[in-house]
Amino acid sequence: MFDIKWIRANTEAFDTALSRRKGITTRSADLLAIDDRRRDIIVRLNEAQEKRNALSKQIGQAKAQKDEAKAAELMAEVARLKDTIPAGEAEERAVELELRNALSVLPNIAFDDVPDGTDEAGNVEYFGRNGSPETAAKVRAPRPSFAFAPKEHYEVGVAANGNMDFEIAAKLSGSRFVVLKGEVARLERALGQFMLDLHTNEHGYLEVQPPLLVKDDALFGTNQLPKFEDDLFFAPHGDGRLALIPTAEVPLTNMVRESILSEEELPLRLTALTPCFRSEAGSAGRDTRGMLRQHQFNKVEMVSITTPETSTDEHERMLTCAETVLQKLGLHYRVMNLCTGDLGFGAKKTYDLEVWLPGQDTYREISSVSVCGDFQARRMDARYRPSGEKQAPRFVHTLNGSGTAVGRCLIAVLENYQQEDGSVLVPDVLQPYMGGLKSIGGR
RNA sequence: GGAGAGGUGGCAGAGUGGUCGAAUGCACCGCACUCGAAAUGCGGCGUGGGGGUGACUCCACCGUGAGUUCGAAUCUCACCCUCUCCGCCA
Structure with missing residues (x-):
């Protein structure tokens, strides 16, 4: 299985090498499109998680100081993130599986000293x-x-x-x-x-x-x-x-x-x-x-x-x-x-x-x-x-x-x-x- | 198949709701000491994924998967695996 990061950095080499393989029409652009979506999802998810983590930490501090009013206020704020995080996690899992599935059916690329041929x-x-x-x-x-x-x-x-x-x-x-x-x-x-x-x-x-x-x-x-x-x-x-x-x-x-x-x-x-x-x-x-x-x-x-x-x-x-x-x-x-x-x-x-x-x-x-x-x-x-x-x-x-x-x-x-x-x-x-x-x- | 115990970093092993990605020891790496080594001292030391030219920063991961919660290594459920004892058996 290929490393998507390597593909991103070597699109031409990847496409050229893969085109030598019989019956394979997948190209780097197909895979990078999936990876682009994956990265978008990750960025959005990470931002939401970061916010939740920061607020949760503040809740802990507020409670330690017995400031229940502030804690309640913060909890209400976090509540608004409740849906976006599980949804984002599900999206991330889905797109990662999609990428893995796309990669896992691709054959290895041959060394240069492997002769070309159909059979x-x-x-x-x-x-x-x-x-x-x-x-x-x-x-x-x-x-x-x-x-x-x-x-x-x-x-x-x-x-x-x-x-x-x-x-x-x-x-x-x-x-x-x-x-x-x-x-x-x-x-x-x-x-x-x-x-x-x-x-x-x-x-x-x-x-x-x-x-x-x-x-x-x-x-x-x-x-x-x-x-x-x-x-x-x-x-x-x-x-x-x-x-x-x-x-x-x-x-x-x-x-x-x-x-x-x-x-x-x-x-x-x-x-x-x-x-x-x-x-x-x-x-x-x-x-x-x-x-x-x-x-x-x-x-x-x-x-x-x-x-x-x-x-x-x-x-x-x-x-x-x-x-x-x-x-x-x-x-x-x-x-x-x-x-x-x-x-x-x-x-x-x-x-x-x-x-x-x-x-x-x-x-x-x-x-x-x-x-x-x-x-x-x-x-x-x-x-x-x-x-x-x-x-x-x-x-x-x-x-x-x-x-x-x-x-x-x-x-x-x-x-x-x-x-x-x-x-x-x-x-x-x-x-x-x-x-x-x-x-x-x-x- | 039945009963019990347990799965935490390369290994061993703490940790039972917040400042824990995680004490401590071993191993490993660097430095110091030494003619050199050992011993000792000091420092470092998990994996993966994002963002940023960069310094850096964020996210996830404590068997796996769901769940509770503002927040889970820690609580709940299911599953997998390992160990001990019993049963069965080549």
Whole structure:
């Protein structure tokens, strides 16, 4: 969410930046008109309150001096303000809500180095700071070659023979659910454990087990509300409701909401392995086969809370953390710098990791790493106090990234490591998590 | 679910109708003392929003929301949360 004062001081920059965003017609003038009304109301209200306060103080003094006549006279004077103050307060609340509502539906503005574009076709491949296709090729696994036609993940023998069961899942829960069994279930677990261990042991993230049900306020903080309510599952609770988290970004990021951290605590790096729940409204017909797009999936999430000065560096660092997962798994992938048309609501810049799926003969998103600036911090009221000289609190910057989507990573392993006989080789780094198994689904 | 206690500034903790945005302690910052540090002394130190070129000034905020009152941290009501005990339970 934007700072109206900043908009007022930077109308042109704001309008130019916002016009890069798809389908947004709001401009600074619309917002400043609301703010002008707000200020008018505040000025009038404050004057009335000041008068009331001054008179009330005099009443107290008059009563202390036992001057009842004067007190009565003053009370009559205050009485004339009686209606204007509550009315003014109601007006102020209304216009402040109006401004907040107008601001809260506006997407973040993109960094200058985010490419323009209307959809994913406008995304630009990224090879890291000072990177190139050559430097990337040194650390990334090459695209695998097959002596046979590689199958899609749900067709690979070890999965197709009942260990990835969509029929049973449909009986339990309907479409877009899956039941994993046996070695495939274990592989899913191994992937999650591997990623979590990597980020906690080598990347400095703190492991967190957050609630999977959250309040509306938390969802507002990380931009799911008010605009993306349809993507969520809700559970009734008391007179209200709780939402099943669509990503651990929600609880992890909101852990700092309504607080003032000390600068020494930053950067705060949090990670969690959780199920994620998405209703996938509007995705009817997309990716209906296999477990690419499910209502429930596991994901390892990384969240960083930083100072404004360090957030862009942290973004590159977080990208590297996510890439390391795929590098260690020996999976081929590419990184895309998302264009303005594909950028998420709260992001200033996003890198997508797209893993190679030989069965689909295409790249598919497996991780999304975003820097949000102070956009979410304003919504959450999450600040930090700079160290050193006495300084006012400032909003933190927030970042989030998948490290990575476990379900999709399972797909990638099945497709990339499949053998002609339907078995799947276990990547070296996963073998300790698989009791030393080098292959699954073999005879 | 039942009973009781409580929610005040970064933390602890006073404050039960007016001069309280709020004592005191800790933490923090500055200065003094010191070779330096500790200790000590002095001073400073909440957040947000208006107005003013500025010095400055006004308003709001003591869990949240309503209410009583000329005036509410303080009184009333509802709700939320935390803690203790009991019950139930993975």
